[in-house]
Amino acid sequence: MKGRFRPAVEDRWRDLADRPASSPHRLRTAPLPVSTRSGPPLAAVDHEGHRHLLVPIASGQRVRRGLDGPVLLLRKRPLEDAEVYQSYADLGCLRRDLDDVFTGLCEDVLEEIEGSESESASPTRDAPALKAVHRVLDRWRALFQTSGSPLGVDQLAALFGELTLLARLLEDDPSAHRLWLGPSGNRHDFTTGTDAVEVKSVTGGNALRVRVHGLRQLEAPEGGNLRLVCFRLERATDPASGSSVVDLVARALSLCDDESALLGLLVEAGYRTADAERYRSVLFRVAEERWYAVEKGFPRLTSQDLTAAEVPITVTDVEYTVDLAVEPPHPLSRTRVERYLEAMLVEEGS
Incomplete structure (x- = not known):
């Protein structure tokens, strides 16, 4: 059902914004209600209040290059705590005025992940979650491009x-x-x-x-x-x-x-x-x-x-x-x- 992930994503980001990360290299995170073979995706907020979606991936997977601002950022990011070391595809929005549109993009990613995980029964290293991220970005990235003349x-x-x-x-x-x-x-x-x-x-x-x-x-x-x-x-x-x-x-x-x-x-x-x-x-x-x-x-x-x-x-x-x-x-x-x-x-x- 379209729109069912939006309230959860917005609630997580809203709660995290009240206690942003303490340094440039840290994130505040909260799990989202989607399952992958490597754990749940995470909503995250950095020290500047920018929103991120972290999608768990296998340690050997490579995140596509080329999306490095000025609006969207995609990179591989490892996170660890006392018990777990996990790699993520970190998708971030660097423009606060585009938070609402970014929410729609992330909702699309979560729906794509859910569908991909349910369709793929083979527990291979090439987990479908990262493919889902790339597919959705292919559909959305033109909207965030800064090239081309603005409308008069x-x-x-x-x-x-x-x-x-x-x-x-x-x-x-x-x-x-x-x-x-x-x-x-x-x-x-x-x-x-x-x-x-x-x-x-x-x-x-x-x-x-x-x-x-x-x-x-x-x-x-x-x-x-x-x-x-x-x-x-x-x-x-x-x-x-x-x-x-x-x-x-x-x-x-x-x-x-x-x-x-x-x-x-x-x-x-x-x-x-x-x-x-x-x-x-x-x-x-x-x-x-x-x-x-x-x-x-x-x-x-x-x-x-x-x-x-x-x-x-x-x-x-x-x-x-x-x-x-x-x-x-x-x-x-x-x-x-x-x-x-x-x-x-x-x-x-x-």
């Missing part, structure tokens, strides 16, 4: 709109992240394959002018329907009146039943947790929300339009602007929007 304000606004809709869908279906295919290269932001939603965010004044990229973005799926939602966003200066993309990411992760999959989508969308701190001060609020049925009569350019006008489809890199402040088209009622989204969730779950 316009990009954050676009992501804010998509995450606003995603969180709404996740409230009704914790698996709704599977509909968010825009980051993976789909021409529509959300789709079941039959029905789709394209999300546009506009900022600045009362403008409702949306930019359309390409001839297929406002084409409905084959045999299906397309809706366009336009969020008019205003910049906010106070967290009481606005939210950041970081806030929406945290909300979506708390609602989602597959945190790892959602984090992968965020990476594809250009969002990296390592940049989260610089994004916290960029606040938006939704000043207006309009939904439209993209069908006959909606102002758009598509490949079918060019074919009908006898314009060669070899025309490429087409971009244009639609002014939604001019009616028609007329916005949809809230009831019609809710019914459409409900139908998409039913279709996705069937």
Whole structure:
């Protein structure tokens, strides 16, 4: 069951933080409720208050190199007391502002370890726990990378709109992240394959002018329907009146039943947790929300339009602007929007 290890991990770290290690070479540790052939993994806190997950490994095993900051650290660490000398894969988080995301990573590691240990009956030296750590890190490490340019304000606004809709869908279906295919290269932001939603965010004044990229973005799926939602966003200066993309990411992760999959989508969308701190001060609020049925009569350019006008489809890199402040088209009622989204969730779950 997803989320069952999170309370235990957070409780251990919270208790350990009250009595951090006394020197740079020491850790305070507490066992976690997972079994491996070499003993339980440990939650740990170092003298600076950084959180660690220690996974027991055989003395001859080697921990993968290359993960040495500035956000995550993975290394081999021996611990001993009066009775036991044990080697561990020490996974640590060097950024306190990323503790919550690190908790999700560690929860994923514990679930992977539990599954790997139960599936592997051979008591070989190559215990499955370390393999589980490496597998989970392969899925998560892109989120913690610091390479690449951070998102600009316009990009954050676009992501804010998509995450606003995603969180709404996740409230009704914790698996709704599977509909968010825009980051993976789909021409529509959300789709079941039959029905789709394209999300546009506009900022600045009362403008409702949306930019359309390409001839297929406002084409409905084959045999299906397309809706366009336009969020008019205003910049906010106070967290009481606005939210950041970081806030929406945290909300979506708390609602989602597959945190790892959602984090992968965020990476594809250009969002990296390592940049989260610089994004916290960029606040938006939704000043207006309009939904439209993209069908006959909606102002758009598509490949079918060019074919009908006898314009060669070899025309490429087409971009244009639609002014939604001019009616028609007329916005949809809230009831019609809710019914459409409900139908998409039913279709996705069937």
